[in-house]
Amino acid sequence: MTNRREFLTQAGLISAGMMIAPNLLSAKSNKKVVGLQLYSLRDQLPADIKGGIAKVAAAGYKEVEPFGYSKKDGFWGLDAKAFGELLKANGLKAPSAHFDMDEYFVEGKTEALKSYIEAANITGMSYVIVPSVNGEVLKSANEFKQVAEKMNKAAELCKKSGLKLGYHNHNFEWKPVDGTTFYDVLLKETDPELVHMEMDIFWVVRSGQDPIKLFKQHPGRFAFCHIKDRDKTNTDINTEIGKGSIDFKTILSHAKLAGLKHFIVEQENYINIDPFVSIKESCDYCKNVLKV
Numbered sequence: 001m002t003n004r005r006e007f008l009t010q011a012g013l014i015s016a017g018m019m020i021a022p023n024l025l026s027a028k029s030n031k032k033v034v035g036l037q038l039y040s041l042r043d044q045l046p047a048d049i050k051g052g053i054a055k056v057a058a059a060g061y062k063e064v065e066p067f068g069y070s071k072k073d074g075f076w077g078l079d080a081k082a083f084g085e086l087l088k089a090n091g092l093k094a095p096s097a098h099f100d101m102d103e104y105f106v107e108g109k110t111e112a113l114k115s116y117i118e119a120a121n122i123t124g125m126s127y128v129i130v131p132s133v134n135g136e137v138l139k140s141a142n143e144f145k146q147v148a149e150k151m152n153k154a155a156e157l158c159k160k161s162g163l164k165l166g167y168h169n170h171n172f173e174w175k176p177v178d179g180t181t182f183y184d185v186l187l188k189e190t191d192p193e194l195v196h197m198e199m200d201i202f203w204v205v206r207s208g209q210d211p212i213k214l215f216k217q218h219p220g221r222f223a224f225c226h227i228k229d230r231d232k233t234n235t236d237i238n239t240e241i242g243k244g245s246i247d248f249k250t251i252l253s254h255a256k257l258a259g260l261k262h263f264i265v266e267q268e269n270y271i272n273i274d275p276f277v278s279i280k281e282s283c284d285y286c287k288n289v290l291k292v
Helices: 004-029 049-058 080-089 102-107 111-123 141-160 182-189 201-206 211-217 248-252 275-288
Strands: 034-037 063-065 096-098 127-130 164-168 195-200 222-227 262-265
Touching: 034 275, 049 080, 063 096, 063 262, 080 111, 096 111, 102 111, 102 141, 111 127, 111 141, 127 141, 127 222, 141 164, 141 182, 141 195, 164 222, 195 201, 201 211, 201 222, 211 248, 222 248, 262 275
Parallel strands: 034 063, 034 262, 096 127, 127 164, 164 195, 195 222, 222 262
Antiparallel strands: none
């Protein structure tokens, strides 16, 4: 028989457990995961999309960021539903994808954009990402503002379908034009509640900018980052995360300030290494050293 002291002790432990459990659950739900921008495997996936996705999962990734979708060809020959099912079967999610927006920004047409929104929802995404903007419409500060306004309108379309819009940078965004830069105009003229930034850290560093400074100047604007290291010898190309010159530990220590929720590895080139070996090395480093 349980005496009163034992009962109170057990009750106290249960109460403590009930108080601790939500915190544990919360910590688990806030755990970061490593994603892969599938452009890293642009030569491998067309040949074997199912096998390639299985290898991505086996390398330790939990998220992927596709690219190159079209209504005609889908994702590497799979429509949005089939691609989503393939990801699910491999324990993967796609919170975002890069969609070609040239038709929208150059010609003002929304047909392709609407097909992207539909595909994103079917696949279970939360963000439609603009991977770049055609330089044809970025020749003056006035054009910068026009593109920013179009981005706001695209973001409104996304919002109506329960999605958000993001923008991924390269380095041309910091080229001075008419006393300003495209990136400065984007951050100033787009609605921070609608347009979110995906910082490609490699391109920011390569352009001579400071990622941490940008985080501090625009806290909360960066929902995503691309983790892509810079080769120490040939600084124009990538290498596996941790082998290059970028101080990701310091940069990502400001993740909370930046608003970062998704950490995506991208490798644009490979030197004397199998791509699948490379992406695993980068994933392991992100998990074990960067604690992403």
